[in-house]
Amino acid sequence: MSTKTLSAVEKEVSVAAVDAPVPDTETIRLLNARGTVRNFKPDPIPDSWVDALIAASQRAPTSSNIQAYSIIVVRDAAIKAKLAELAGNQQHIIDCPVYFALCADLTRLRYACELHGQPYPGKSFESGLVASLDATLVGMTMSMVADSMGLGSVMIGGMRTKPLEVAKTLNLPPRVYVVFGLCVGWPKAPPLPKPRQPMSAVVHYDTYDNTKLGTGIAEYDQDLAAYYRKRGMKTPDHAWTLPLSEKFSTDKRKRLKLELNEMGFELE
Ligand SMILES: Cc1cc2nc3c(=O)[nH]c(=O)nc-3n(C[C@H](O)[C@H](O)[C@H](O)COP(=O)(O)O)c2cc1C
Structure with missing residues (x-):
């Protein structure tokens, strides 16, 4: 028996050529939908x-x-x-x-x-x-x-x-x-x-790019507003920034730390 058949489960690592088409996998389709x-x-x-x-x-x-x-x-x-x-x-x-x-x-x-x-x-x-x-x-x-x-x-x-x-x-x-x-x-x-923030807002290369704060967020506010309107929901124009700024302006779930501590978890 050859070593190849012995390690049938270990798929050979193949390296894609630089210009290879992006694979259209079931997992990618599942996640995009x-x-x-x-x-x-x-x-x-x-x-x-x-x-x-x-x-x-x-x-x-x-x-x-x-x-x-x-x-x-x-x-x-x-x-x-x-x-x-x-x-x-x-x-x-x-x-x-x-x-x-x-x-x-x-x-x-x-x-x-x-x-x-x-x-x-x-x-x-x-x-x-x-x-x-x-x-x-x-x-x-x-x-x-x-x-x-x-x-x-x-x-x-x-x-x-x-x-x-x-x-x-x-x-x-x-x-x-x-x-x-x-x-x-x-x-x-x-x-x-539901739309997501653009990659330009969330992805950094090699090190964190401190100049990109705000990048793509105005665009995302609009994308999300359009999404909510398509679903027949009421939304402000700033569909992401405004509700979140209101929701997170006060401390949320104040009893969580205390109660988790009582239950045996030190999370602080
Ligand atoms: C950790 C976690 C907790 C969540 N809790 C709730 C919840 O209590 N009620 C709810 O209706 N949706 C909840 N969600 C769903 C989010 O609102 C939803 O994932 C987000 O708005 C993005 O929308 P999408 O999943 O349709 O893309 C939760 C999601 C996560 C990841």
Whole structure:
């Protein structure tokens, strides 16, 4: 047997010629067409699909292979209703057939330390951040996999508005918190992809270019306003800068730091 067949899974690295056409991959097409879905049909999602969705998403990279996350699959109507209320009455949590709570979870890391008689580091900013990143990467992957299955999703940061009450509702042990939720279901209509800031505003080469602040933002305000108007929504002309300046002028989620600390996370 040749070495080539032995390493069939390890694809040969091919380097594209400078003038090679940009590949039109399924993933690129999927991402260019994606958008948040908030209106779901009531149809259920088969358990086998949920399992496949989770299994594929677990392929996400994870810091030091800690896999410091847990996923709670919520189908129970009463629990979804409570979570919807805690997230500020978000109806899509009630409407979606399956709701996933993406948790940062340090319990298994602590277990591994204790199993081998090592002191668990306790609260640390780094481990809290790592667990939050792990949960986020799995959640983003779930959203993409859901799209690839013809499903749609919306992430729910509203889980961090009242984290302790969310924890009680989901019976979370210490050292676990919900970073965000993910409503998944069958879209009533395909999403209309929301425009993004131009690359000129967000990409820097080699080092950070401090002169580009403001570049492309006026253009983006207009693009976003046009998008909202196309969707029949009311919007100011400065569709991005104005609402955000108002929303972020006051400190948001003041109880978050205190409550996460109580739950075993040092994130400050
Ligand atoms: C971490 C995170 C939390 C979010 N939380 C909410 C939420 O609580 N409710 C909601 O309706 N949308 C939520 N969203 C969706 C964003 O509003 C949406 O992704 C953004 O406006 C961009 O639109 P698009 O996803 O359609 O491109 C959240 C998105 C992220 C990444």
